[in-house]
Amino acid sequence: MRKFSGYTRLLIFLALLSVAITTLYPLLYVAMTSARTLEDYVKNAYGLPKFFTIDSYRILIENYSLGTAAKNTIIVVGLSLFTALIFAAFAGFALAKYDFPGSKAINWSFIAVMLLPSQILIIPIYLLLSKFSLVGHLYGLMFVYIGTNIPFGVFFLKSTFSAVPDSILDAARIDGAGFFKSFFLIALPNAAAGITTLAVLQFLGMWNELLYAFLILPDQSQRLLTPALASIGGRYTTNQPLVAAALCITAIPTLILLAMSSKYLVRGASTGIGSSS
């Protein structure tokens, strides 16, 4: 299987290259379109731009408050991710290493709730948040992101912490380490790779989320990036450079993250499988 001759290997390389071009070309096209003027785009959509400009980006930040949207997104995603990870890590560590009556039932309830489709939850969560006047507040959305990300986080980190050897934890306990000491000084450093993987996956999930962000922050001044992008894309179909720039602003952080943490994403992509075998 793996022993193909040089000629066949060249063919395989070319096949892969063509799929890669199909994948990359639309993205490069968008990136290039975002950096040209509208007149230049209308004249020649496929050629290289005469000169590069950041006008579209400037317009988006000045007139469509995309800078604010980016700031709001960073605040919401940052705080939600941090809180969800802390809660999930404590729970995952306890479920892996501190058995108590009912821990199995709690563990199963986290797994069961992971399987629920989000549209069942949208309506009751929306009504619930509006009863507490949290619709229109960044906090409201943070609650949702924290709640919806914890179950998978616990599931993932429970198996990560299970791999930490009992012997070092026992040794630490004999030396007088309590829960927090064991957690921060032994469990966390030993599970760093797993936690990074989870953080990357959940960052992407929150950053890319559209429905809750759209519903819970209806006010223009508080919009996050994805709803802002959707509304710009819906209104300015003729100004392609503007839409392309909005696409780039939303997509670039996730692409940078992929470039930096591909090792962890490759690991994370196959986690759904590992447990079912």
Add this chain to the structure above:
Amino acid sequence: MTSPALVKVGSTSGPTFTGRVGGFAPRGSLARQKQRIGFLAVFPAFFVVASLLFFPIGYAIWISFQKTDGVTSKFIGLNNYLDIITAPLVHQVFVTNFKFLVAIPMVIFLGLFTAVLLYQEIWGWRFFRIIFFLPSVLSASVIGLMFRSAFTLNGPINSALITLGFEPINFFAKANTAIFVVVLALIWAGFGYAMMILLSGLMTIDSDLFAAAEVDGAGWWQRFWYLIIPSIRQQLAFVTVINTLFTFTSLFGFIFVMTAGGPLYSTTTLDYLVFQKAFSANDMGQGSALAIMIFVIIALLTITQSKYLKNDSGR
């Protein structure tokens, strides 16, 4: 004679990190203290999940028996469910949703094709792997909008068609062409994840098997059908199930930015209809009832699918 003291060494009386105590440990004991710490550590996460996920599930069921716009409500029993079952629009949307399943065989084919080629570990394969996975980290709204911009009436695809001497096509004005563009976006967005899962399956195949097959004189196709495919059955099953779930529950982002369900509900999917009923038509009761029915449908679908795929692998 064995001394009792010797027997005690190595027995598992004290609480260790693995020792399952079962039930409450004696009051005041170290084990009891550990149980309490464990419970306290799980509690914050459990509390958040209970109030933001468990409670809303019950609330959703309650809402589904009401006629409500979120402000006033009236109990109407099963009427929301009956309305949904008898509505021609829901039937149409259900059929539309099945049309989007067309993307799945394409996603799996392309995922398998690229995974098998990457498995050769040709020059630059790690780089290719990341490129193919690239769309998976993008938001549905980014991908949807990219394809919408590309296929819009005065967009780049149409200007290419004009240059080649064809008539421009208004892709989003007709049901079939609109679905075609959405399906194209789904394939572009989804094959990389399938590739990643299938490749991780391929990597676990014992290379001795290939050597044995070669000794037996098996050709490439024979090895593909009788060795590779059976070895990654589990991964293929997973990719099929997860993509089916995705088609019934997660197309919202794509539909929202690409077609808004139109023209005339022809690209409205079930999850988009829930959103429309609840937040455009302000009928939270029907929205909830529909969401619960979707959940029942996909639960049944997932159970049958995984049963079928499991039985298949037993052959």
